[in-house]
Amino acid sequence: MIVDIKQKNKFNLQPIHQRVSVSFNYEVYFTQNLFELKNPTLAQVITADAETKPKKIFAVVDAGILKYQPELVKQLVAYTKFYAEVLAIAAEPMIISGGEAAKNDRNLVDQIQQQIEAAGLCRHSYILAIGGGAVLDLVGYAAATAHRGIRLIRVPTTVLAQNDSGVGVKNGINAFGKKNFLGTFAPPYAVINDSAFLTTLDDRDWRSGIAEAIKVALIKDASFFDFIHRHTPALVCRDMDSMQQVIYRCAQLHLEHIANGGDPFEMGSSRPLDFGHWAAHKLEHLTNYRLRHGEAVAIGIALDSTYSFLAGLLDCSDWQRILKTLSALGFTLYVPELAQKLSQLEDPDCLFRGLTEFREHLGGELTLTLLQGIGKRIEVHEVDLFLYKQAISLLQEFRVKF
Amino acid sequence: MIVDIKQKNKFNLQPIHQRVSVSFNYEVYFTQNLFELKNPTLAQVITADAETKPKKIFAVVDAGILKYQPELVKQLVAYTKFYAEVLAIAAEPMIISGGEAAKNDRNLVDQIQQQIEAAGLCRHSYILAIGGGAVLDLVGYAAATAHRGIRLIRVPTTVLAQNDSGVGVKNGINAFGKKNFLGTFAPPYAVINDSAFLTTLDDRDWRSGIAEAIKVALIKDASFFDFIHRHTPALVCRDMDSMQQVIYRCAQLHLEHIANGGDPFEMGSSRPLDFGHWAAHKLEHLTNYRLRHGEAVAIGIALDSTYSFLAGLLDCSDWQRILKTLSALGFTLYVPELAQKLSQLEDPDCLFRGLTEFREHLGGELTLTLLQGIGKRIEVHEVDLFLYKQAISLLQEFRVKF
Numbered sequence: 001m002i003v004d005i006k007q008k009n010k011f012n013l014q015p016i017h018q019r020v021s022v023s024f025n026y027e028v029y030f031t032q033n034l035f036e037l038k039n040p041t042l043a044q045v046i047t048a049d050a051e052t053k054p055k056k057i058f059a060v061v062d063a064g065i066l067k068y069q070p071e072l073v074k075q076l077v078a079y080t081k082f083y084a085e086v087l088a089i090a091a092e093p094m095i096i097s098g099g100e101a102a103k104n105d106r107n108l109v110d111q112i113q114q115q116i117e118a119a120g121l122c123r124h125s126y127i128l129a130i131g132g133g134a135v136l137d138l139v140g141y142a143a144a145t146a147h148r149g150i151r152l153i154r155v156p157t158t159v160l161a162q163n164d165s166g167v168g169v170k171n172g173i174n175a176f177g178k179k180n181f182l183g184t185f186a187p188p189y190a191v192i193n194d195s196a197f198l199t200t201l202d203d204r205d206w207r208s209g210i211a212e213a214i215k216v217a218l219i220k221d222a223s224f225f226d227f228i229h230r231h232t233p234a235l236v237c238r239d240m241d242s243m244q245q246v247i248y249r250c251a252q253l254h255l256e257h258i259a260n261g262g263d264p265f266e267m268g269s270s271r272p273l274d275f276g277h278w279a280a281h282k283l284e285h286l287t288n289y290r291l292r293h294g295e296a297v298a299i300g301i302a303l304d305s306t307y308s309f310l311a312g313l314l315d316c317s318d319w320q321r322i323l324k325t326l327s328a329l330g331f332t333l334y335v336p337e338l339a340q341k342l343s344q345l346e347d348p349d350c351l352f353r354g355l356t357e358f359r360e361h362l363g364g365e366l367t368l369t370l371l372q373g374i375g376k377r378i379e380v381h382e383v384d385l386f387l388y389k390q391a392i393s394l395l396q397e398f399r400v401k402f
Numbered sequence: 403m404i405v406d407i408k409q410k411n412k413f414n415l416q417p418i419h420q421r422v423s424v425s426f427n428y429e430v431y432f433t434q435n436l437f438e439l440k441n442p443t444l445a446q447v448i449t450a451d452a453e454t455k456p457k458k459i460f461a462v463v464d465a466g467i468l469k470y471q472p473e474l475v476k477q478l479v480a481y482t483k484f485y486a487e488v489l490a491i492a493a494e495p496m497i498i499s500g501g502e503a504a505k506n507d508r509n510l511v512d513q514i515q516q517q518i519e520a521a522g523l524c525r526h527s528y529i530l531a532i533g534g535g536a537v538l539d540l541v542g543y544a545a546a547t548a549h550r551g552i553r554l555i556r557v558p559t560t561v562l563a564q565n566d567s568g569v570g571v572k573n574g575i576n577a578f579g580k581k582n583f584l585g586t587f588a589p590p591y592a593v594i595n596d597s598a599f600l601t602t603l604d605d606r607d608w609r610s611g612i613a614e615a616i617k618v619a620l621i622k623d624a625s626f627f628d629f630i631h632r633h634t635p636a637l638v639c640r641d642m643d644s645m646q647q648v649i650y651r652c653a654q655l656h657l658e659h660i661a662n663g664g665d666p667f668e669m670g671s672s673r674p675l676d677f678g679h680w681a682a683h684k685l686e687h688l689t690n691y692r693l694r695h696g697e698a699v700a701i702g703i704a705l706d707s708t709y710s711f712l713a714g715l716l717d718c719s720d721w722q723r724i725l726k727t728l729s730a731l732g733f734t735l736y737v738p739e740l741a742q743k744l745s746q747l748e749d750p751d752c753l754f755r756g757l758t759e760f761r762e763h764l765g766g767e768l769t770l771t772l773l774q775g776i777g778k779r780i781e782v783h784e785v786d787l788f789l790y791k792q793a794i795s796l797l798q799e800f801r802v803k804f
Contacts, residue, residue, distance in 0.1 A: 123765030363525030
């Protein structure tokens with residue numbers, strides 16, 4: 001039916017092939033008490049750009065942190081004064097409320113960009129985003145689209161942001177009722193993980209981030225799963241040394257996948273790092289964000305591991321080990337929203353709608369990651385909803401047993 | 403003052419270095435009458451993705467074209483029906499008004515994204531943007547940020563868009579009174595240049611795009627400048643064959659620079675393709691967009707060439723040849739806004755404010771491209787405003803002489 005394009009042009013102009021290659025380099029630092037005057041990390045990151053100093057910096061801070069560290073903004077200002085040769089505050093630090101709700105508020109993006117404009121920031125200025133994953137996502141989107149991208153230094157303050165979302169190349173906000181509907185791929189200029197922030201987390205946020213570590217261990221690194229399994233009691237008792245090792249290895253595995261997985265800006269349909277996430281995203285929404293992201297991911301992992309077992313991919317002992325580890329860490333593996341309206345496939349409240357939404361967000365054909373063993377993933381393009389219903393029943397029973 | 407970061411971490415965690423490399427590939431096609439049923443170009447572009455068909459497509463059309471081609475939308479719909487195995491219209495084509503004013507209206511971005519959501523487009527769907535540079539920039543921004551990037555096929559309908567803005571990697575809208583304040587770097591999926599659109603342009607738009615061809619010739623390719631110079635009478639008489647060759651070579655030089663210039667996403671401070679543009683951007687604004695972009699660029703080229711001559715960089719015969727070629731093509735090289743308030747450097751209506759705004763938009767130190775000869779550029783980081791005032795006087799005299 002279709003003839004050669006090259007024959008079509010009466011001016012005989014051949015198509016021009018364009019190949020654009022871009023490399024982004026950034027460091028993920030690990031430190032404590034970033035804004036103590038004797039801590040040079042931030043000043044050093046900015047010194048390294050070898051440009052005329054002092055550089056303009058504009059900070060956006062998650063209000064959630066100020067509850068526990070009310071002096072943070074004052075400390076930050078003192079820090080910039082101490083390192084005045086290197087950096088200068090270009091505008092009052094902006095305080096915004098964190099959590100998923102912040103990502104529903106498009107005005108916040110607008111307000112940040114208004115500040116960027118008023119303060120005369122340029123592409124070589126710095127935006128410092130201090131907060132949990134939602135704040136980093138939101139500020140990252142504002143930074144990536146102002147002047148087509150201002151340098152972003154992320155300071156993640158939760159386990160989840162330090163080991164997963166905060167080290168990656170994405171940003172986004174919610175729109176039209178859909179999670180991350182608006183966003184870009186934009187690597188940060190640097191990431192600084194400060195362990196001191198983690199001491200102020202409540203138990204739920206401390207725990208939540210471990211779900212992403214288990215996820216990446218399950219699809220990529222059996223020995224890391226063993227490490228988490230062995231350190232479960234220490235993690236439950238909030239041992240910081242164990243947690244630092246979990247965060248480091250988890251961040252490393254995520255970074256490796258982004259760098260070497262072949263598709264950092266997700267142009268294909270496969271996304272193994274989203275193991276367990278189709279159900280997680282849907283459950284967050286179905287529970288009206290009663291579940292935090294990591295808690296929903298734990299359930300998503302439990303569900304897709306159980307499905308992998310029922311589909312004959314994963315053996316029984318591995319399956320049980322996964323569920324027991326999640327449970328021992330304190331994750332709940334069943335919520336009633338899993339089972340509601342399972343037969344009404346067109347109902348937006350049916351969990352299985354999450355499969356369609358997941359496919360639509362990634363694009364192309366449905367591609368789900370399942371497990372063939374601990375540390376061994378497999379991709380499938382079709383699922384058996386009957387088996388998924390059985391998996392949900394098993395999760396419910398499993399809950400009763402514990 | 404600053405100690406080694408690596409010493410700072412009590413958990414002894416080394417920084418993780420991340421390097422993300424991304425490659426984008428796209429073709430720029432040249433065709434005539436894109437939506438004639440026997441023209442397979444568009445269908446072929448979509449067939450080439452090797453994914454399950456038919457693919458969803460959503461078109462956004464510049465209202466300006468419909469004045470001359472009122473049947474365009476009907477043709478497009480007929481085309482998709484004819485190639486129904488390959489593509490399917492996912493939503494009514496959206497008509498938006500074009501020109502720079504469109505880029506001031508952020509609601510348009512929102513409306514496009516609402517349609518994208520309502521039509522269930524995914525990252526592997528197609529958005530077809532048909533129009534001048536402003537429409538392509540605006541639709542490109544909406545497409546690049548929905549689902550973090552939906553495939554964009556640009557169909558530029560002006561000379562300027564076909565040989566410059568439409569083939570590059572940028573998009574954007576105006577905000578807070580600043581041109582392109584919001585935008586991203588996002589290569590298109592494909593570009594299709596259809597020469598038939600050019601026959602409907604008025605003389606000003608036909609001419610405007612030639613300014614960018616002269617610009618890129620002056621900084622990169624003396625023989626291309628000679629070609630334009632020799633073909634001036636033919637171009638004035640709207641000879642399509644000459645114009646196609648100008649567009650092709652201009653697009654090629656722009657694409658080569660983006661691919662091989664070492665900084666496709668403009669992370670540095672140097673941007674030779676913006677030769678003449680600091681004044682052009684400012685003049686567009688100062689004349690309330692009475693000047694079209696290419697017209698302002700012609701003046702910017704004349705100004706920076708004259709400055710190059712006065713600074714002793716460019717010899718007199720080359721300088722005269724540049725100005726005469728621009729004039730012979732019909733460009734006006736002087737407007738009163740060039741000379742207003744030249745001594746009031748802080749006044750927003752002073753042309754020289756454009757230097758600050760240019761620096762701020764690029765980031766880092768001021769970097770201007772000047773000429774050392776035709777086809778030979780040089781970068782400077784400081785300018786002499788007294789010489790610039792002389793250059794403006796010379797342009798005014800030059801106008802009188804012709």
